Amino acid sequence: MSEQQPAQPVQPVLIRGASLLGESTADLLLVDGRIAEVRTTPGSAGEAGAVPDGTRVVDADGLVALPGLVDLHTHLREPGREDAETIATGSAAAAAGGYAAVLAMANTSPVTDTAEAAERVHDLGRAAGLVDVVPVGAVTRGLGGEELAELGLMHRSRAGVRVFSDDGRCVADARVMRRALEYVRAFGGVVSQHAQDPDLAGPSACCHEGELSGRLGLPGWPGIAEEVIVARDVMLARHTGSRVHVAHASTAGTVEVLRWAKAQGIAVTAEVTPHHLLLTTDLLATESGGYDPTYKVNPPLRPAEDVEALRDALADGTIDAVATDHAPHARHDKEHAFVDAAFGMLGLETALPVVATVMVSTGRMGWTDVARVMSTRPAQIAGIGGPDGHGSALEVGAPAHLLLVDPAGTHVVDRDTSVSRSRNNPWHGRTLDASVRATFHLGVPTVLDGALVRPGS
């Protein structure tokens, strides 16, 4: 985890008239990377001149201030596929989406399965300077599923790895999963599981198994392939007394297992992606264009009943967090026949607008809940939370990671305005509610007026 101190002197910022979590209105003064003052009598401070010389004033009238977002699940592609995304371009996409920290998945080339590889990701994130890039370590060497990677050394490294995942692949072997859960307990680590039983959903499985996959003749990816692994893993967590995290929960059955496990007091947390909260498997039908690999993702898009169950679970806390599974791909890796095309879709820039559209505009959640599921809980799960870390309340003394959202910022998504290097954007052409107007990382604006501020510019 990075030290929560700015690397160099920072221009003070006065955010005027922001609605804190959509509740009380206040001015926020950011000095030296911290929230220096919270003034609940808006307007008075600036006129009184009680701000340091050279303060930048940001008008936040009508905007909601939230703690900077934390993404538990991002693919940044560097090293290995810099043509699809780099740590710098992925950091830019994160900042544009309101994020202050992202966890970078280990399935790069080479895999993040050593201390050195983790430190390199960490350092490249520092150099990009827009968000904290926190490497996720592989659970098993080379994501091979057999031998544990050097989990402890990754944790002891400068990168301080606490979250381990073979994401993209499931830790399918129960013995390996058990050992991993036990081992990371020594340093408060957590295993984030990509739940996909490879016998029930093999590598070619690419469409939710159901009537549509039957009609389209696409290899089915049944919900049960996720649910049996989640069920097994919560029992392993109970048996070992360890903590397990379920990546990209996608089915109603998974929600039922999570609800049961939490009621038993088992240490399990779970995330859901924005796309599983809104998009459905029908998008693959020929009436909707047909076999468009833009909508190919793992786990696959599910039917409306699953989507509904996931929304309920997010609102009631059964699912702890929203995580993007941002998965950039070069165009040519998507321009294959559907079963041959790469899995994954972009997500960082659109996550908050999607959550606003699905959960806030519909009255299912308030902004306080959004702060919980997109910042506070993910920061806790990743071990980067607390009063001096990410996801802390907007209070005096807290690190100045925050963003300003325009709740009335309805907009049509245009994939060509993305700052990601890739264009596999399933939201292109969709109207989403709310937009990110400004992001601050340790008091430094990374986005202002809805546009990226490059470091040093």
Place this chain on the structure above:
Amino acid sequence: MKRHLLSIDDLTPDDIAMLFATAAEMHDVQHRQVKKLPALRGRTVINLFFEDSTRTRSSFEIAGKWLSADTINITGKGSSASKGESLRDTVLTIAAMGVDALVMRHGASGAAHQVSQWVDAAVVNAGDGTHEHPSQALLDAYTLQRRLGSLEGRHVVLVGDLTHSRVFRSNVACLTLLGAEVTVVAPPTLMPSGVAGWAAAAGFATSYDLDEVLPRADAVMMLRVQRERMSGGFFPSAREYTIGYGLTRERLAVLGPDVPICHPGPMNRGLEIAADAADAAQSAVLEQVSAGVAVRMSILYHLLAGDES
């Protein structure tokens, strides 16, 4: 007719009637000594086969040649993904040579559908993965119509590995469109996922019991069962499959003598179809092959000659 033939869903009953009327004329040409018609002179048809095929490829090739089109075969095993080139790049390269029709076979479902969005040429789906094989369904229906007259209200029974069969998917759509009653028969493991909802919506019946269905059949269509499915656990043994779902000598005796027996080939004699059934007088297997050329001539004619007006 639409510009491409990707799926039976692209066709109306009138389109099919038109295709069959032309096919009947083409069928007569097959019996002439000189079989070439000038209809597609100067047009280029590329048979782009990413998957092995002998009968479909040669059938389309003969169809194109008898219509005087320049017909070129391009075959490439394996997916373009494994060669590092995207499917889009592969087909754009071929289309750039100046192609009027692309007859395409691909091991991946939806491939022809995707390609039709990238190229200007007319795309004929000659089989995409486990999705559709519309020219096969058309030649099957054409063959059955010649045997039975109208298919309206006639009961056609399809038996075999439905999960992995593009012939089943195209046939069930084509036959129901022409008014036939369709029952599909397979063990539960070889039924596609969600088949109950699909059958209800599309108006066909499903059964696990061939012996219950067979006496009511006006036509039987046996589908190929690949032996490698056994290792996938879809059924325990060839013997058990044959006893449960094969068109055996015993079951042949149950069929009326005028009930046509179809098989898209290649046949696994002794597995899904006994030699006695394959070679029976009522077998339509070779008629299917000969009708295939006529129907494919008709498809190419209507997609290519039709666009000059």
